[in-house]
Amino acid sequence: MQFEFASATRILFGPGTLGQVGTLAAEMGKCVLVVTGPGESRAAPLLKLLEAQGLTLARFTMAGEPTIQQVQVGVEQARQAGSQVVIGFGGGSVLDTGKTIAALLTNPGDPLDYLEVIGRGQALSTPSAPYIAIPTTAGTGAEVTRNAVLSSPEHQVKVSLRSPSMLPRLALVDPLLTHSLPPALTASTGLDALTQLIEPFVSNAPNPLTDALCREGIPRTARALPRAYEQGDNAHARQEMALASLLGGLALANARLGAVHGFAGPLGGMFPAPHGALCAALLPHVMATNVRALETRQPGSEPLSRYAEVARLLTSNPQASAQDGVRWIQNLCQQLQVPPLASYGMSEADIPAVVEKASVASSMKGNPLTLSVDELGGILEAALGMTNKT
DSSP: OOOOOOOEEEEEEEGGGGGHHHHOOOOOOOOEEEEEOSSSSTHHHHHHHHHTTTTTEEEEESSSSOHHHHHHHHHHHHHHOOOOHHHEEEHHHHHHHHHHHHHHHOOSSOGGGTTTSSSSSOOOOOOOOOOOEEEESOOOOGGGGGEEEEETTTTEEEEEEEGGGGSOOOOEEEEGGTOOOHHHHHHHHHHHHHHHHHHHHHSOOHHHHHHHHOOOOOHHHHHHHHHHOOOOHHHHHHHHHHHHHHHHHHHHSSSSOOOHHHHHHHHHHHHHOOOOHHHHHHHHHHHHHHHHHHHHTTTTHHHHHHHHHHHHHHHTTTTTTTHHHHHHHHHHHHHOOOOOGGGGTTTGGGHHHHHHHHHHGGGGGGSSSSOHHHHHHHHHHHTTTSOOOO
16 A cells, blocks of 8 residues: 655634734745735735735736636736745635746746646746635635646646645635635535545545545535535534535545546636536536446446445435435535536537547546546536436
8 A cells, every 4th residue: 555645734724713824924924925816805804914914915816717827927926026925815716826826936937837738747846935825615625735727728728737846835724714605606616525525535546544534524515515505604514615625625635536527627628617617517427427337347346335435425324325326416416506517608519529638637547437438428418408318
Protein backbone atom coordinates (compact mmCIF):
# COMPACT_ATOMS: atom_id res chain seq x y z
CA MET A 1 0.00 0.00 0.00
CA GLN A 2 1.42 3.35 -1.07
CA PHE A 3 -0.30 6.72 -1.11
CA GLU A 4 0.30 10.40 -0.47
CA PHE A 5 -1.87 12.85 1.44
CA ALA A 6 -1.31 16.59 1.21
CA SER A 7 -3.41 19.58 2.13
CA ALA A 8 -3.33 23.25 3.04
CA THR A 9 -0.68 24.09 5.61
CA ARG A 10 -3.40 25.07 8.06
CA ILE A 11 -7.19 24.61 8.09
CA LEU A 12 -9.34 26.84 10.27
CA PHE A 13 -13.02 25.82 10.38
CA GLY A 14 -16.05 27.17 12.22
CA PRO A 15 -18.64 29.93 12.46
CA GLY A 16 -17.00 33.29 13.07
CA THR A 17 -13.48 32.25 12.09
CA LEU A 18 -13.33 35.07 9.52
CA GLY A 19 -12.64 37.35 12.46
CA GLN A 20 -9.12 35.92 12.73
CA VAL A 21 -8.09 36.69 9.16
CA GLY A 22 -6.48 40.07 9.82
CA THR A 23 -4.00 38.78 12.37
CA LEU A 24 -3.21 35.67 10.34
CA ALA A 25 -2.68 37.59 7.10
CA ALA A 26 -0.39 40.10 8.83
CA GLU A 27 1.89 37.22 9.85
CA MET A 28 2.46 36.44 6.15
CA GLY A 29 3.13 39.93 4.74
CA LYS A 30 2.09 43.57 4.72
CA CYS A 31 0.88 44.01 1.13
CA VAL A 32 -2.17 41.94 0.22
CA LEU A 33 -4.02 41.31 -3.05
CA VAL A 34 -7.66 40.44 -2.34
CA VAL A 35 -9.38 38.49 -5.12
CA THR A 36 -13.18 38.61 -5.07
CA GLY A 37 -16.20 38.27 -7.30
CA PRO A 38 -18.24 41.29 -8.41
CA GLY A 39 -19.87 43.49 -5.79
CA GLU A 40 -18.39 45.33 -2.83
CA SER A 41 -20.75 44.42 0.00
CA ARG A 42 -19.88 40.76 0.63
CA ALA A 43 -16.16 41.47 0.93
CA ALA A 44 -16.60 44.56 3.12
CA PRO A 45 -16.16 42.73 6.47
CA LEU A 46 -13.00 41.04 5.16
CA LEU A 47 -11.50 44.31 3.97
CA LYS A 48 -12.32 45.99 7.27
CA LEU A 49 -10.53 43.24 9.22
CA LEU A 50 -7.44 43.53 7.00
CA GLU A 51 -7.38 47.33 7.19
CA ALA A 52 -7.58 47.13 10.98
CA GLN A 53 -4.19 45.41 10.91
CA GLY A 54 -2.67 48.22 8.88
CA LEU A 55 -2.24 46.07 5.78
CA THR A 56 -1.86 47.64 2.34
CA LEU A 57 -4.63 46.30 0.11
CA ALA A 58 -5.14 45.92 -3.62
CA ARG A 59 -8.34 44.49 -5.12
CA PHE A 60 -8.74 42.20 -8.11
CA THR A 61 -12.36 41.63 -9.07
CA MET A 62 -13.31 38.90 -11.49
CA ALA A 63 -16.61 37.72 -12.94
CA GLY A 64 -17.46 34.26 -14.22
CA GLU A 65 -14.94 31.43 -14.33
CA PRO A 66 -11.22 32.24 -14.64
CA THR A 67 -9.60 32.45 -18.03
CA ILE A 68 -5.91 32.47 -18.87
CA GLN A 69 -6.12 36.14 -19.81
CA GLN A 70 -7.89 37.06 -16.57
CA VAL A 71 -5.22 35.54 -14.37
CA GLN A 72 -2.48 37.23 -16.38
CA VAL A 73 -4.13 40.57 -15.61
CA GLY A 74 -4.36 39.63 -11.94
CA VAL A 75 -0.70 38.64 -11.76
CA GLU A 76 0.36 41.93 -13.31
CA GLN A 77 -1.82 43.85 -10.88
CA ALA A 78 -0.31 41.95 -7.93
CA ARG A 79 3.22 42.70 -9.13
CA GLN A 80 2.52 46.39 -9.64
CA ALA A 81 1.05 46.61 -6.13
CA GLY A 82 4.01 44.80 -4.59
CA SER A 83 1.66 42.16 -3.15
CA GLN A 84 3.30 39.66 -0.82
CA VAL A 85 0.13 37.76 0.12
CA VAL A 86 -2.93 36.76 -1.92
CA ILE A 87 -6.38 36.17 -0.44
CA GLY A 88 -9.19 34.55 -2.42
CA PHE A 89 -12.68 35.30 -1.07
CA GLY A 90 -15.54 33.71 -2.98
CA GLY A 91 -16.66 30.56 -4.75
CA GLY A 92 -14.49 28.02 -6.49
CA SER A 93 -13.75 30.26 -9.47
CA VAL A 94 -12.47 33.05 -7.24
CA LEU A 95 -10.42 30.64 -5.14
CA ASP A 96 -8.85 29.11 -8.26
CA THR A 97 -8.08 32.58 -9.61
CA GLY A 98 -6.35 33.59 -6.40
CA LYS A 99 -4.49 30.29 -6.26
CA THR A 100 -3.19 30.81 -9.80
CA ILE A 101 -2.16 34.41 -9.18
CA ALA A 102 -0.24 33.33 -6.07
CA ALA A 103 1.57 30.65 -8.09
CA LEU A 104 2.45 32.83 -11.08
CA LEU A 105 3.47 35.73 -8.84
CA THR A 106 6.61 33.80 -7.90
CA ASN A 107 7.20 31.89 -11.15
CA PRO A 108 8.28 33.42 -14.45
CA GLY A 109 6.70 32.99 -17.85
CA ASP A 110 3.23 32.48 -19.25
CA PRO A 111 0.41 30.31 -17.80
CA LEU A 112 0.70 28.10 -20.89
CA ASP A 113 4.18 27.15 -19.74
CA TYR A 114 2.59 25.27 -16.85
CA LEU A 115 -0.93 24.27 -17.94
CA GLU A 116 -1.89 20.65 -18.63
CA VAL A 117 -3.25 19.40 -21.99
CA ILE A 118 -3.05 22.66 -23.98
CA GLY A 119 0.16 23.96 -22.40
CA ARG A 120 3.69 22.73 -21.90
CA GLY A 121 2.99 21.19 -18.52
CA GLN A 122 6.22 22.41 -16.94
CA ALA A 123 6.61 22.12 -13.17
CA LEU A 124 6.40 25.26 -11.08
CA SER A 125 9.95 25.78 -9.84
CA THR A 126 9.21 28.18 -6.96
CA PRO A 127 6.59 27.83 -4.20
CA SER A 128 3.56 30.07 -4.50
CA ALA A 129 3.26 33.33 -2.64
CA PRO A 130 1.40 32.87 0.68
CA TYR A 131 -2.23 32.25 -0.18
CA ILE A 132 -5.32 32.35 2.05
CA ALA A 133 -8.44 30.69 0.61
CA ILE A 134 -11.81 31.72 2.09
CA PRO A 135 -14.80 29.98 0.47
CA THR A 136 -18.19 31.65 0.43
CA THR A 137 -19.94 28.67 -1.18
CA ALA A 138 -20.09 25.04 -0.05
CA GLY A 139 -19.14 22.80 -2.93
CA THR A 140 -15.79 22.99 -4.67
CA GLY A 141 -13.39 22.32 -1.82
CA ALA A 142 -10.88 24.46 -3.73
CA GLU A 143 -9.54 25.80 -0.45
CA VAL A 144 -7.61 22.54 0.07
CA THR A 145 -6.69 21.43 -3.45
CA ARG A 146 -3.38 21.67 -5.28
CA ASN A 147 -4.76 22.69 -8.66
CA ALA A 148 -6.66 25.54 -10.28
CA VAL A 149 -8.98 25.12 -13.27
CA LEU A 150 -8.66 27.75 -16.01
CA SER A 151 -10.76 28.22 -19.11
CA SER A 152 -9.22 28.73 -22.53
CA PRO A 153 -11.90 30.18 -24.85
CA GLU A 154 -9.50 29.77 -27.74
CA HIS A 155 -9.30 26.01 -27.19
CA GLN A 156 -12.89 25.67 -25.83
CA VAL A 157 -11.70 23.66 -22.86
CA LYS A 158 -10.94 23.95 -19.16
CA VAL A 159 -7.59 22.67 -17.96
CA SER A 160 -5.63 22.62 -14.73
CA LEU A 161 -2.56 24.33 -13.41
CA ARG A 162 -1.32 21.82 -10.85
CA SER A 163 1.46 21.66 -8.28
CA PRO A 164 1.88 20.59 -4.63
CA SER A 165 3.30 24.07 -4.02
CA MET A 166 -0.10 25.58 -4.90
CA LEU A 167 -1.74 24.28 -1.73
CA PRO A 168 -2.97 27.30 0.26
CA ARG A 169 -1.02 28.46 3.29
CA LEU A 170 -4.36 28.81 5.09
CA ALA A 171 -7.84 27.50 4.34
CA LEU A 172 -10.32 29.52 6.40
CA VAL A 173 -13.81 27.99 6.27
CA ASP A 174 -16.50 30.06 7.98
CA PRO A 175 -19.96 28.52 7.37
CA LEU A 176 -21.63 31.86 8.17
CA LEU A 177 -20.37 33.13 4.80
CA THR A 178 -22.62 30.62 2.99
CA HIS A 179 -25.94 31.59 4.60
CA SER A 180 -26.87 34.02 1.83
CA LEU A 181 -26.53 31.48 -1.00
CA PRO A 182 -29.77 31.27 -3.02
CA PRO A 183 -31.43 27.85 -3.45
CA ALA A 184 -30.22 27.17 -7.01
CA LEU A 185 -26.61 27.90 -6.09
CA THR A 186 -26.98 25.88 -2.89
CA ALA A 187 -28.15 22.95 -5.02
CA SER A 188 -25.42 23.08 -7.68
CA THR A 189 -22.54 23.66 -5.29
CA GLY A 190 -23.90 21.09 -2.86
CA LEU A 191 -24.17 18.44 -5.56
CA ASP A 192 -20.63 19.31 -6.62
CA ALA A 193 -19.55 18.58 -3.04
CA LEU A 194 -21.45 15.29 -3.07
CA THR A 195 -19.89 14.33 -6.41
CA GLN A 196 -16.44 15.01 -4.97
CA LEU A 197 -17.18 12.64 -2.11
CA ILE A 198 -18.64 9.85 -4.27
CA GLU A 199 -16.14 9.89 -7.16
CA PRO A 200 -12.94 9.55 -5.07
CA PHE A 201 -14.58 6.72 -3.09
CA VAL A 202 -15.48 4.64 -6.17
CA SER A 203 -12.46 5.70 -8.26
CA ASN A 204 -9.68 3.36 -9.34
CA ALA A 205 -7.20 4.95 -6.90
CA PRO A 206 -8.76 5.46 -3.45
CA ASN A 207 -6.78 5.20 -0.25
CA PRO A 208 -7.69 4.64 3.41
CA LEU A 209 -7.50 8.33 4.32
CA THR A 210 -9.72 9.52 1.47
CA ASP A 211 -12.10 6.62 2.15
CA ALA A 212 -12.52 7.86 5.72
CA LEU A 213 -13.22 11.40 4.52
CA CYS A 214 -15.82 10.19 2.02
CA ARG A 215 -17.52 7.91 4.52
CA GLU A 216 -17.82 10.88 6.86
CA GLY A 217 -18.95 13.36 4.22
CA ILE A 218 -21.52 11.42 2.17
CA PRO A 219 -24.11 10.91 4.92
CA ARG A 220 -23.63 14.46 6.20
CA THR A 221 -24.39 15.78 2.72
CA ALA A 222 -27.37 13.48 2.27
CA ARG A 223 -28.95 14.84 5.45
CA ALA A 224 -27.95 18.49 5.13
CA LEU A 225 -28.27 19.41 1.46
CA PRO A 226 -32.07 19.17 1.18
CA ARG A 227 -32.41 21.23 4.38
CA ALA A 228 -29.94 23.88 3.24
CA TYR A 229 -31.84 24.10 -0.06
CA GLU A 230 -35.25 24.47 1.60
CA GLN A 231 -34.11 26.50 4.62
CA GLY A 232 -31.23 28.74 3.64
CA ASP A 233 -30.87 30.13 7.16
CA ASN A 234 -30.57 26.70 8.79
CA ALA A 235 -27.23 27.17 10.56
CA HIS A 236 -26.66 23.48 11.23
CA ALA A 237 -27.33 22.48 7.63
CA ARG A 238 -25.02 25.23 6.34
CA GLN A 239 -22.26 24.13 8.69
CA GLU A 240 -22.65 20.51 7.62
CA MET A 241 -22.42 21.49 3.95
CA ALA A 242 -19.34 23.64 4.54
CA LEU A 243 -17.71 20.64 6.22
CA ALA A 244 -18.82 18.30 3.42
CA SER A 245 -17.25 20.62 0.85
CA LEU A 246 -14.01 20.66 2.81
CA LEU A 247 -13.99 16.87 3.10
CA GLY A 248 -14.65 16.51 -0.63
CA GLY A 249 -11.80 18.86 -1.46
CA LEU A 250 -9.43 16.85 0.73
CA ALA A 251 -10.59 13.63 -0.92
CA LEU A 252 -10.31 14.75 -4.54
CA ALA A 253 -6.88 16.28 -3.93
CA ASN A 254 -5.54 12.95 -2.75
CA ALA A 255 -7.42 10.33 -4.78
CA ARG A 256 -8.94 10.52 -8.26
CA LEU A 257 -12.26 11.62 -9.68
CA GLY A 258 -14.24 10.08 -12.54
CA ALA A 259 -16.53 10.56 -15.51
CA VAL A 260 -18.59 13.40 -13.98
CA HIS A 261 -15.50 15.59 -13.78
CA GLY A 262 -14.15 14.08 -16.99
CA PHE A 263 -17.15 15.57 -18.77
CA ALA A 264 -17.36 18.76 -16.71
CA GLY A 265 -13.99 20.10 -17.87
CA PRO A 266 -14.70 20.00 -21.63
CA LEU A 267 -18.31 21.09 -21.17
CA GLY A 268 -17.25 24.06 -19.09
CA GLY A 269 -14.92 25.16 -21.85
CA MET A 270 -17.58 24.82 -24.55
CA PHE A 271 -20.68 26.23 -22.85
CA PRO A 272 -21.42 29.04 -20.37
CA ALA A 273 -22.24 26.75 -17.47
CA PRO A 274 -20.86 26.83 -13.90
CA HIS A 275 -18.83 23.80 -12.89
CA GLY A 276 -21.17 22.82 -10.07
CA ALA A 277 -24.23 22.96 -12.31
CA LEU A 278 -22.55 20.62 -14.80
CA CYS A 279 -21.66 18.13 -12.07
CA ALA A 280 -25.23 18.26 -10.79
CA ALA A 281 -26.67 17.53 -14.25
CA LEU A 282 -24.24 14.67 -14.88
CA LEU A 283 -24.03 12.86 -11.52
CA PRO A 284 -27.17 10.66 -11.64
CA HIS A 285 -26.50 9.56 -15.22
CA VAL A 286 -22.83 8.76 -14.67
CA MET A 287 -23.72 6.77 -11.57
CA ALA A 288 -26.43 4.85 -13.42
CA THR A 289 -24.11 4.02 -16.32
CA ASN A 290 -21.19 3.03 -14.10
CA VAL A 291 -23.33 0.77 -11.94
CA ARG A 292 -24.94 -0.92 -14.95
CA ALA A 293 -21.56 -1.40 -16.65
CA LEU A 294 -20.02 -2.84 -13.49
CA GLU A 295 -22.95 -5.22 -12.98
CA THR A 296 -22.55 -6.41 -16.57
CA ARG A 297 -18.76 -6.54 -16.97
CA GLN A 298 -17.37 -6.73 -13.45
CA PRO A 299 -19.96 -8.34 -11.14
CA GLY A 300 -18.60 -8.85 -7.66
CA SER A 301 -15.94 -6.19 -8.18
CA GLU A 302 -14.65 -3.80 -5.51
CA PRO A 303 -16.02 -0.68 -7.28
CA LEU A 304 -19.50 -2.21 -7.43
CA SER A 305 -19.39 -3.04 -3.73
CA ARG A 306 -18.31 0.55 -3.09
CA TYR A 307 -21.34 1.86 -5.00
CA ALA A 308 -23.49 -0.32 -2.74
CA GLU A 309 -21.76 1.22 0.29
CA VAL A 310 -22.44 4.70 -1.15
CA ALA A 311 -26.12 3.72 -1.32
CA ARG A 312 -26.11 2.67 2.33
CA LEU A 313 -24.42 5.93 3.33
CA LEU A 314 -26.94 7.99 1.35
CA THR A 315 -30.09 6.18 2.43
CA SER A 316 -29.16 5.00 5.95
CA ASN A 317 -30.58 1.65 4.84
CA PRO A 318 -28.16 -1.21 5.65
CA GLN A 319 -29.78 -3.34 2.92
CA ALA A 320 -29.50 -0.74 0.12
CA SER A 321 -28.09 -1.84 -3.23
CA ALA A 322 -26.03 0.12 -5.74
CA GLN A 323 -29.20 0.67 -7.78
CA ASP A 324 -30.91 2.09 -4.70
CA GLY A 325 -28.14 4.67 -4.50
CA VAL A 326 -28.69 5.65 -8.12
CA ARG A 327 -32.41 6.11 -7.51
CA TRP A 328 -31.73 8.18 -4.38
CA ILE A 329 -29.47 10.55 -6.34
CA GLN A 330 -32.02 10.78 -9.16
CA ASN A 331 -34.75 11.72 -6.66
CA LEU A 332 -32.49 14.28 -4.97
CA CYS A 333 -31.72 15.98 -8.29
CA GLN A 334 -35.44 16.17 -9.04
CA GLN A 335 -36.10 17.65 -5.59
CA LEU A 336 -33.38 20.26 -6.12
CA GLN A 337 -34.71 21.08 -9.62
CA VAL A 338 -31.39 20.51 -11.38
CA PRO A 339 -31.50 21.94 -14.94
CA PRO A 340 -30.46 19.63 -17.81
CA LEU A 341 -27.44 20.31 -19.98
CA ALA A 342 -29.70 21.59 -22.77
CA SER A 343 -30.46 24.65 -20.64
CA TYR A 344 -26.85 25.78 -21.16
CA GLY A 345 -27.01 25.61 -24.95
CA MET A 346 -25.74 22.08 -25.55
CA SER A 347 -27.50 19.98 -28.19
CA GLU A 348 -27.36 16.42 -29.49
CA ALA A 349 -25.03 17.58 -32.28
CA ASP A 350 -22.38 18.46 -29.68
CA ILE A 351 -22.20 14.97 -28.19
CA PRO A 352 -19.40 13.53 -30.40
CA ALA A 353 -17.09 16.50 -29.73
CA VAL A 354 -17.72 16.39 -25.98
CA VAL A 355 -17.12 12.64 -25.85
CA GLU A 356 -13.87 13.02 -27.79
CA LYS A 357 -12.57 15.69 -25.41
CA ALA A 358 -13.79 13.96 -22.27
CA SER A 359 -12.17 10.66 -23.25
CA VAL A 360 -8.70 12.17 -22.80
CA ALA A 361 -9.51 14.30 -19.73
CA SER A 362 -7.37 13.55 -16.70
CA SER A 363 -10.39 13.04 -14.44
CA MET A 364 -11.87 10.41 -16.78
CA LYS A 365 -8.83 8.23 -16.09
CA GLY A 366 -10.00 7.83 -12.50
CA ASN A 367 -13.39 6.34 -13.42
CA PRO A 368 -13.80 2.86 -11.90
CA LEU A 369 -13.93 1.30 -15.37
CA THR A 370 -13.44 2.42 -18.97
CA LEU A 371 -16.73 3.37 -20.57
CA SER A 372 -17.39 2.88 -24.28
CA VAL A 373 -18.09 5.72 -26.69
CA ASP A 374 -21.74 4.63 -26.76
CA GLU A 375 -21.94 4.64 -22.98
CA LEU A 376 -20.38 8.10 -22.77
CA GLY A 377 -22.76 9.37 -25.42
CA GLY A 378 -25.71 7.86 -23.57
CA ILE A 379 -24.76 9.75 -20.42
CA LEU A 380 -24.80 13.01 -22.34
CA GLU A 381 -28.10 12.22 -24.03
CA ALA A 382 -29.71 11.61 -20.67
CA ALA A 383 -28.09 14.66 -19.05
CA LEU A 384 -29.35 16.80 -21.96
CA GLY A 385 -32.85 15.92 -20.85
CA MET A 386 -33.56 14.15 -24.16
CA THR A 387 -33.88 10.54 -23.05
CA ASN A 388 -33.97 8.21 -20.10
CA LYS A 389 -31.17 6.13 -21.61
CA THR A 390 -29.23 5.87 -18.36
